[in-house]
Amino acid sequence: MSKLIIEPSPHIKSGVTTQKIMLSVIIALCPALIASVWIFGLRALIMTVICCTSCVIFEWVCRKIMKRSNTISDLSAVVTGMLLAFNLPVTLPFYMAIIGCFVAIVIVKQFFGGLGQNFANPAITGRIVLMLSFTSYMTTWAEPFYYKNAGEIVTTSTPLASETPAQLSDLFFGTTGGCIGETCALALLIGGVFLVAIRVISPVTPISFIGTVFVLSIFTTGSLEGAVAAILSGGLMLGAIFMATDYATTPITAKGRIIFGIGCGLVTVLIRTFGSMPEGVSYSILLMNILSPLIDRFTVPKAFGAAKEKKGGKK
Amino acid sequence: MLLHQVKLPHHKASAESSTVSLPLPEKVVISMAQHLGAPCTPTVKVGDKVKIGDVIGSSEAAMSAPVHSSISGEVTGIIDVLHISGRNMQSVVIENDGLEQISDSVKPPKVENREQFLAAVRASGSIGLGGAGFPTSLKLGFDPKEKQPDYLIINGAECEPYITSDYRCFIEEGEDILEGILLMLKYLSIPKCIIGIEKNKPLAIEKMTKLCEKHDNITVKALKSSYPQGAEKTLIFSTTGRVVKEGTLPLTSGCIVVNSSTAAFIAQYIKTGMPLVRRRITVDGNIVKKPSNFLVPVGMSIGEIVYYAELSDRPDRIILGGPMMGACAFDPDYPLSKTNNAVLMFADSPVYEPSACIRCGRCVNACSMNLLPTELEHAFDARDAKELEKLKVNLCVNCGACSYVCPAKRNLAEKNQLAKAFLREQANKKGK
Incomplete structure (x- = not known):
């Protein structure tokens, strides 16, 4: 007689796996990747491949040294690599990008226990470390389509740092200066709609994040057009759709996610308006990452039919 | 207010199968624990002749129900059978005499108030x-x-x-x-x-x-x-x-x-006046050729029952009840009880290895009781009784929706059951 499997119920499981979720995020990032190659040339693709590869290698080696089960097949390292690459200027030396990957995977992710345990978004923290370490390289922006002009790289400023306002169409299609994957709002929106449609992310965070920036920007810029430009500029779309929806580092309930999104939007506008830096999306997300456990604490939903907590009960 | 619920595949292949009465088996093993609450004590002894509908077990406890013979024949043993709950339970073995005699006690009861x-x-x-x-x-x-x-x-x-x-x-x-x-x-x-x-x-x-x-x-x-x-x-x-x-x-x-x-x-x-000695059950699963509904005498072995629905392979998993809340049978000859509404037979059923929680929140959105299964798991792993109480683990109905939706295939529902047992244990310790 063959042995029977004895397991606790339930005996059926849904087809959704961690790997499938990560794969769908990778697919959702592809429109932005294609746009980046169109805007910034082949080097954008090479940068992305290098980041993905080094993230996977760092994860594999790290798990090996820590004598832990290998987790590279869950594809989360690939997602981190892609997101980090998207947050870098196309002209950044490759070795710097690899340092960023090391910080993201080894220090931020694996040192805290691996997937799901990290308190900060690895890609964002990797970017911030690079920003502080190699500030001038990280703020040198190649002109869109620079690769078509042979010879020297022409640099430009990002729309947020620029004196003259950018064309909205440029912002929408991404033909402006900026990080590899952040400029093309259209491509990022396509990815976001895809992820919402297949229920990988909840639209709550991006909507509250972008909505908050939009509303506040009406006041800071004084015009609707300025507010539209504000939500299309910088890393907002990339951050709101792909980084502020990172499961591990954001609140778990819908209510918590709304608070998280609003908080991100608020901090972003504060940094953009009053800070010394032109852009604040990554800092706002990192800050809210740190606040996430606190938000979770205060947004525990009321259980169905739960009795009210006794006030002043016996201790 | 909207309650969280999950969509499941229905698999109701047996819906159009009219109920077929199965022939009475050679032997039945009737457990004294057919229900929630106090198990019955046998009221028959080895060698007794019983007819269909005769009481063979009863209990004085309020939370109990008498047990009746589902066939006519001779009591050949009162044995301990490992019950699905994991405990040994007294069971009465009756060999069929083929006469299908109905007990004299089976007559419409007088009910006026x-x-x-x-x-x-x-x-x-x-x-x-x-x-x-x-x-x-x-x-x-x-x-x-x-x-x-x-x-x-x-x-x-x-x-x-x-x-x-x-x-x-x-x-x-x-x-x-x-x-x-x-x-x-x-x-x-x-x-x-x-x-x-x-x-x-x-x-x-x-x-x-x-x-x-x-x-x-x-x-x-x-x-x-x-x-x-x-x-x-x-x-x-x-x-x-x-x-x-x-x-x-x-x-x-x-x-x-x-x-x-x-x-x-x-x-x-x-x-x-015929007591609960037979019940309708569904037989289905990926190796069942003819998904069926049968009217089955209580105490019949599930191996015998599924024979009538024809199997295409050897099962590696037998579920008594539904796939979400049913229990795995550990013996293909396990006797049917009054509570079983289905016997499901599977081969090549997947066994999942749980991976790390990615905090996606799917369990939170699946819980009909509006609990936080992933947080409950953390609290249980830390054996934090206070946190478990605060997160209301006692309200979990063990429907299994959280485990079902979990992409990391974590056994969240099981953890809640363990957490409840842990809290009971803690309460007992305090009581002493």
Whole structure:
């Protein structure tokens, strides 16, 4: 007689796996990747491949040294690599990008226990470390389509740092200066709609994040057009759709996610308006990452039919 | 307010299979633990002759129901059988004499008032046929001076995949269900009744609506086909909008919930006096060639039952009940109990290795009780009794939706059960 499997119920499981979720995020990032190659040339693709590869290698080696089960097949390292690459200027030396990957995977992710345990978004923290370490390289922006002009790289400023306002169409299609994957709002929106449609992310965070920036920007810029430009500029779309929806580092309930999104939007506008830096999306997300456990604490939903907590009960 | 629910594949392949009465087996093994509550003690001894419907086990406890012989023959053993709960339970073994004699005690009971009705329900050995197996006489035997319910809710949700035994009962014995409802309304003085049926059973809804046309106080409510629609608290909310408060019974909210097949059985018992010795079950699964519904004597071995539905392979997993809340059988000869509404046979069933929680929140959005399964898991892993209480693990109904949706395949529902046991243990320690 063959042995029977004895397991606790339930005996059926849904087809959704961690790997499938990560794969769908990778697919959702592809429109932005294609746009980046169109805007910034082949080097954008090479940068992305290098980041993905080094993230996977760092994860594999790290798990090996820590004598832990290998987790590279869950594809989360690939997602981190892609997101980090998207947050870098196309002209950044490759070795710097690899340092960023090391910080993201080894220090931020694996040192805290691996997937799901990290308190900060690895890609964002990797970017911030690079920003502080190699500030001038990280703020040198190649002109869109620079690769078509042979010879020297022409640099430009990002729309947020620029004196003259950018064309909205440029912002929408991404033909402006900026990080590899952040400029093309259209491509990022396509990815976001895809992820919402297949229920990988909840639209709550991006909507509250972008909505908050939009509303506040009406006041800071004084015009609707300025507010539209504000939500299309910088890393907002990339951050709101792909980084502020990172499961591990954001609140778990819908209510918590709304608070998280609003908080991100608020901090972003504060940094953009009053800070010394032109852009604040990554800092706002990192800050809210740190606040996430606190938000979770205060947004525990009321259980169905739960009795009210006794006030002043016996201790 | 909207309750969180999950969509499950229905797999109701046996829905159109009319119930077939199986031939009586050579031997039955009837467990004394057929229900929630106190197990019975055998009232027969080895060598006794019994007929169909004879009492073979009883208990004085309120939370119990007598057990009857499902075949006629000779008691050849009173043995310990490893019960699905993991404990050894006394079981009576009866060898069939082939005479199919019916006990003299099987005659329609005299029922003219509430007391007689409740006594009859108790004597019938009736238990909740939906799966949990709560003794019916205890459920109906409320004290009207303390609380009089105003709703009788008939649970015909059948939200578990595969199972269609309740559905077949609606189709084949809808009249009996109505009669059972009328008996309960009459003798228990309950003014109204709602029959809750999931929308994936349109024929059952149609039939019951037609049957209940003349009865203004009985309504049929079509429910969304989602899981766990048939969980008691969920069903009460879906049908009446009432919320059963933590630590109270449905009765406190004015509701009594009875499974549809149980209602039919009560009517049949009052008519014939034949106690609960047979029940309708669904046999299905990926190696079952003919997904079926059978009328099976209690105590028949599941291996024998599934033989009639033809298997294409050896099973590696046998589930008693539904795939969401049923239990794995550890022995293919395990005897059928009154609570089993299905036997599911699977081969090549996947075994998942849990991976790290990615905090995606799917479990949170799946929990019909609005709990935080992932946080509960953390609290249990840390054996943090205070946190477990704060997060209300006691409200978990073990529907399994959290484990079902988890992309990391973590056994969240199991952890909640362990956490409840842990809290009981802690409370016992404190009590000492």
